[in-house]
Amino acid sequence: MKKGLSRRVRDLKPSPTLAVNAKAKALRAKGVDLVNLSAGEPDFDTPEFIKEAACKAIEEGFTRYTPVPGIPELREAIAQKIKAHYGLSYTPDSVLVTSGGKQAIFNAVAALVEEEDEVIILSPYWVSYPPIVEICGGRPVVVNTSEEKGFEPSLSAVAEAVSPRTKMIIINSPSNPTGVVLSPEFLKGVAHLALEHDFYILTDDIYDLIRFDGRAPFNVVSLEPKVMDRTLIVNGVSKTYAMTGWRLGWLVGPEELVKAASRIQSQSTSNACSISQKAALAALLGPQDSLKEMVKVFRRRRDLMVSLLLEIPEISCLVPMGSFYMFPNFSAYYGRQAGGQVIDGSLAMADYLLEEARVACVPGVAFGEDTCIRLSFATSEEEIEKGITRIKEALAKLS
Ligand SMILES: *Cc1c(COP(=O)(O)O)cnc(C)c1O
Numbered sequence: 228m229k230k231g232l233s234r235r236v237r238d239l240k241p242s243p244t245l246a247v248n249a250k251a252k253a254l255r256a257k258g259v260d261l262v263n264l265s266a267g268e269p270d271f272d273t274p275e276f277i278k279e280a281a282c283k284a285i286e287e288g289f290t291r292y293t294p295v296p297g298i299p300e301l302r303e304a305i306a307q308k309i310k311a312h313y314g315l316s317y318t319p320d321s322v323l324v325t326s327g328g329k330q331a332i333f334n335a336v337a338a339l340v341e342e343e344d345e346v347i348i349l350s351p352y353w354v355s356y357p358p359i360v361e362i363c364g365g366r367p368v369v370v371n372t373s374e375e376k377g378f379e380p381s382l383s384a385v386a387e388a389v390s391p392r393t394k395m396i397i398i399n400s401p402s403n404p405t406g407v408v409l410s411p412e413f414l415k416g417v418a419h420l421a422l423e424h425d426f427y428i429l430t431d432d433i434y435d436l437i438r439f440d441g442r443a444p445f446n447v448v449s450l451e452p453k454v455m456d457r458t459l460i461v462n463g464v465s466k467t468y469a470m471t472g473w474r475l476g477w478l479v480g481p482e483e484l485v486k487a488a489s490r491i492q493s494q495s496t497s498n499a500c501s502i503s504q505k506a507a508l509a510a511l512l513g514p515q516d517s518l519k520e521m522v523k524v525f526r527r528r529r530d531l532m533v534s535l536l537l538e539i540p541e542i543s544c545l546v547p548m549g550s551f552y553m554f555p556n557f558s559a560y561y562g563r564q565a566g567g568q569v570i571d572g573s574l575a576m577a578d579y580l581l582e583e584a585r586v587a588c589v590p591g592v593a594f595g596e597d598t599c600i601r602l603s604f605a606t607s608e609e610e611i612e613k614g615i616t617r618i619k620e621a622l623a624k625l626s
Contacts, residue, residue, distance in 0.1 A: 251587035280509030297324025328476035406547020438549035
């Protein structure tokens with residue numbers, strides 16, 4: 228007899244997006260001619276000058292522990308960046324450097340949420356929000372929306388989800404998986420609900436500079452500064468500078484909360500990698516041309532993918548305003564079958580597309596929305612053409 232796993236981990240599943248990506252990579256390694264539209268990261272290489280800054284850090288022996296919340300010059304640069312982009316003034320003490328944006332979210336939730344606390348999450352949501360809340364003992368309260376509503380929930384639906392136990396709402400704009408940028412009216416409405424009912428806001432701004440509307444980024448705090456003392460901002464270098472493997476993100480917010488999140492970090496992972504911190508500093512202070520170029524390329528690919536998708540009968544798709552994902556609706560094909568196998572939802576559809584079309588994509592159910600499939604355009608135009616053509620052919624075989 229052996230004692231079992233903790234309640235915390237018993238029902239915990241590995242991240243489904245990472246799982247699909249791993250499956251796709253494994254098939255490719257076996258020589259299968261696979262089109263991977265499941266990538267959750269830019270397909271670009273980290274810009275050269277950033278890599279050079281990291282090499283320099285190693286050569287100079289910058290290889291020891293740093294202060295837990297990060298090196299002062301990086302915290303300063305992050306505060307400056309938020310000032311430049313959002314017009315918001317934070318001191319470097321309000322900044323915690325973390326091992327990726329995901330850890331920033333985790334530490335923030337761990338610092339605020341306890342047993343029985345409710346956290347409002349807008350569906351379609353990023354896959355990790357509900358499990359992070361659950362690991363911390365909280366209860367995710369999901370607010371649904373739909374494609375017809377532009378994947379922006381109504382404020383009244385959010386208001387209905389609020390209870391005396393509501394501790395926090397998590398918002399993500401531009402969104403993974405939909406690419407939607409939430410409207411200023413909606414964000415202001417959320418801010419007013421938070422003030423009225425006393426809850427916190429976590430805004431995941433990880434895609435704020437990967438946007439195609441040409442507008443400067445905005446978030447709930449820049450629109451309504453009254454929520455500054457109850458809002459935590461999450462961001463990082465993973466997506467913006469093609470640095471997913473470097474594991475470097477940050478949490479910015481009221482000093483007291485950031486200090487609490489930092490205490491959790493000090494007792495778990497300590498500082499983010501010293502070398503990655505130097506690299507991130509270079510990324511923030513250096514030329515932004517590679518980012519601009521990357522956004523331009525993503526925009527071109529987005530336009531291509533949307534136009535090809537809309538040629539497929541009965542598929543609808545919103546044009547993403549940011550990120551590098553789109554979330555087309557495949558539900559018209561549910562209930563049809565191939566070889567006796569009925570496609571009964573996004574999971575079966577994604578499996579069918581992998582088997583029949585040799586295209587990897589992520590089932591919408593992983594994001595709380597079974598009608599859709601997430602397609603990533605963080606891949607070349609040739610792959611996009613090949614992938615969407617194959618999807619079209621595979622769908623035509625369903626009856
Ligand atoms: C990629 C991503 C993150 C964070 O990624 P890290 O690599 O941990 O920095 C956070 N939120 C969303 C929505 C993402 O897509």
